[in-house]
Amino acid sequence: MTESRAVGTKGMPREEREAQLVVAGTEEFGRAGYAGASMVEIARRVGVTKPLLYQYFGSKDGLYLACLHRAGDRLTEGVATTMAGGGEPEQMPLKVLSAIFTTFDHDRYAWRLLRDETVPGSGDIAAAAADYRRRLDAFALLGATQLMTSRGLADPVDIEAIAQVWTGVVDSLISWWIDRPDEDAVAMSARCARIMEGLFGW
Amino acid sequence: MTESRAVGTKGMPREEREAQLVVAGTEEFGRAGYAGASMVEIARRVGVTKPLLYQYFGSKDGLYLACLHRAGDRLTEGVATTMAGGGEPEQMPLKVLSAIFTTFDHDRYAWRLLRDETVPGSGDIAAAAADYRRRLDAFALLGATQLMTSRGLADPVDIEAIAQVWTGVVDSLISWWIDRPDEDAVAMSARCARIMEGLFGW
DNA sequence: CTACGGTAACTTACCCGCGGGTCACTTTAC
DNA sequence: GTAAAGTGACCCGCGGGTAAGTTACCGTAG
Numbered sequence: 001m002t003e004s005r006a007v008g009t010k011g012m013p014r015e016e017r018e019a020q021l022v023v024a025g026t027e028e029f030g031r032a033g034y035a036g037a038s039m040v041e042i043a044r045r046v047g048v049t050k051p052l053l054y055q056y057f058g059s060k061d062g063l064y065l066a067c068l069h070r071a072g073d074r075l076t077e078g079v080a081t082t083m084a085g086g087g088e089p090e091q092m093p094l095k096v097l098s099a100i101f102t103t104f105d106h107d108r109y110a111w112r113l114l115r116d117e118t119v120p121g122s123g124d125i126a127a128a129a130a131d132y133r134r135r136l137d138a139f140a141l142l143g144a145t146q147l148m149t150s151r152g153l154a155d156p157v158d159i160e161a162i163a164q165v166w167t168g169v170v171d172s173l174i175s176w177w178i179d180r181p182d183e184d185a186v187a188m189s190a191r192c193a194r195i196m197e198g199l200f201g202w
Numbered sequence: 203m204t205e206s207r208a209v210g211t212k213g214m215p216r217e218e219r220e221a222q223l224v225v226a227g228t229e230e231f232g233r234a235g236y237a238g239a240s241m242v243e244i245a246r247r248v249g250v251t252k253p254l255l256y257q258y259f260g261s262k263d264g265l266y267l268a269c270l271h272r273a274g275d276r277l278t279e280g281v282a283t284t285m286a287g288g289g290e291p292e293q294m295p296l297k298v299l300s301a302i303f304t305t306f307d308h309d310r311y312a313w314r315l316l317r318d319e320t321v322p323g324s325g326d327i328a329a330a331a332a333d334y335r336r337r338l339d340a341f342a343l344l345g346a347t348q349l350m351t352s353r354g355l356a357d358p359v360d361i362e363a364i365a366q367v368w369t370g371v372v373d374s375l376i377s378w379w380i381d382r383p384d385e386d387a388v389a390m391s392a393r394c395a396r397i398m399e400g401l402f403g404w
Numbered sequence: 405c406t407a408c409g410g411t412a413a414c415t416t417a418c419c420c421g422c423g424g425g426t427c428a429c430t431t432t433a434c
Numbered sequence: 435g436t437a438a439a440g441t442g443a444c445c446c447g448c449g450g451g452t453a454a455g456t457t458a459c460c461g462t463a464g
Contacts, residue, residue: 009411009412009413009458009459009460010412010413010414010457010458010459011412011413011414011457011458011459012413013412013413014412014413017413033235033237033319033320035235035237035238035320036237036320038448038449038450039449039450039451040449040450048413048414048415049414049415049416050415050449050450050451051414051415051416051451051452051453052413052414052415054450054451054452055413055414059450059451060449060450060451117235118235118237118238118320147401148400148401151400151401152400153396153400155396157393158393158396158397158400160378161375161378161393161397162397162401164374164377164378165371165374165375165378167374168370168371168373168374168375168377169367169370169371169374171370171373171374172366172367172369172370172371172373173363173367173370175366175370176362176363176366176367191359191360191363194355194357194360195360195363195364198350198353198354198355198360199349199350199353199364199402200401200402211432211433211434211437211438211439212431212432212433212438212439212440213431213432213433213438213439213440214439215438215439216438216439219439240422240423240424241423241424241425242423242424250439250440250441251440251441251442252423252424252425252441253425253426253427253440253441253442254439254440254441256424256425256426257439257440261424261425262423262424262425
């Protein structure tokens with residue numbers, strides 16, 4: 001294992017090719033959803049054929065899981081760091097948005113993997129995605145609770161609803177952002193800040 | 203044609219069966235998306251087989267279009283009526299939400315047909331759905347413009363973003379509502395009113 | 405320096421199940 | 435007996451998945 005560098009091989013080292021395939025897979029899964037994405041298309045994007053993809057990832061689920069873990073780990077880590085920073089409840093949404101935009105500026109489809117509704121209802125993917133969603137929902141719930149209690153409201157079902165709407169807002173903003181590739185993370189954060197200030201005075 | 207009532211037939215009159223199939227199709231398409239829904243499953247829900255479905259609607263696209271038109275017409279009509287009523291810009295979101303909840307209390311999946319991303323990129327369905335979305339987006343844009351100008355903000359791109367986020371909010375609320383069948387339209391409207399009052403003072 | 409063998413990267417050609425779509429046929433009420 | 439309601443059994447393309455073979459690079463023997 002030590003120094004296993006480029007022993008008898010053609011093309012590109014596996015590690016590098018796998019990374020390419022995960023990037024292409026993330027875009028394709030994000031665009032078309034798990035069910036709608038085609039393995040041959042993902043391979044084609046990288047200039048490779050399907051069997052190589054299967055040799056490296058085993059199955060469609062295997063590739064999806066690789067993409068999902070990369071996206072989910074980065075996302076939960078970024079949000080956790082931001083939330084840990086603390087601050088006024090009204091400021092958290094904007095801070096979290098900025099963190100997301102910055103982290104995924106060049107990988108905008110990644111967010112969608114966690115919210116993909118076309119994945120099979122049971123199995124490894126469903127479990128992993130549910131786990132990431134659970135962690136993110138916990139942050140959303142925490143933020144919503146802080147916001148509501150700071151205003152003297154505490155109906156737990158209302159708070160659940162707000163948390164779910166919040167994830168929907170992030171979803172919408174990212175979809176909007178995907179359609180405008182020229183808008184970078186900084187501009188996007190500034191836009192959101194302007195809007196929140198204007199609409200809610202936050 | 204006059205008095206064409208039940209001439210030599212078994213089972214159920216076509217009109218009635220078609221209505222059943224449209225209802226079942228709306229639920230199934232709303233749940234699984236155009237691509238994920240299965241024609242045989244939709245037929246099975248009604249206690250009928252696939253060939254009858256094809257005899258009545260011609261194709262998957264034909265059935266989807268029937269479902270889409272029913273949902274789209276009711277939705278645009280309801281929103282148009284509400285918007286025409288006028289009122290304070292801060293009150294419009296809640297009014298529109300109430301109208302949607304009331305109209306679709308027993309048909310909660312209908313909204314999703316207009317926002318289904320798994321429909322083919324071109325063809326009759328894409329055109330019809332795009333048309334309904336265009337009409338609804340125009341209302342959203344109008345509402346967002348009124349809201350923003352009442353606060354002295356006028357960046358047209360910001361307004362576009364707000365309009366898209368608004369549709370995402372409706373989406374989230376309806377998804378949340380679908381998961382809570384016991385919550386009726388009145389309770390749902392009350393919840394939204396409470397939240398908007400609490401969070402934004404609207 | 406060249407011939408050679410080994411291994412990893414990569415491909416061609418195939419299998420198979422699932423779901424859209426169709427045909428010929430049967431059942432039931434008037 | 436006629437016509438609409440309804441069905442069983444089939445075709446076919448598409449996409450996930452696989453078996454077997456080929457290509458290119460490297461290290462080493464002569």
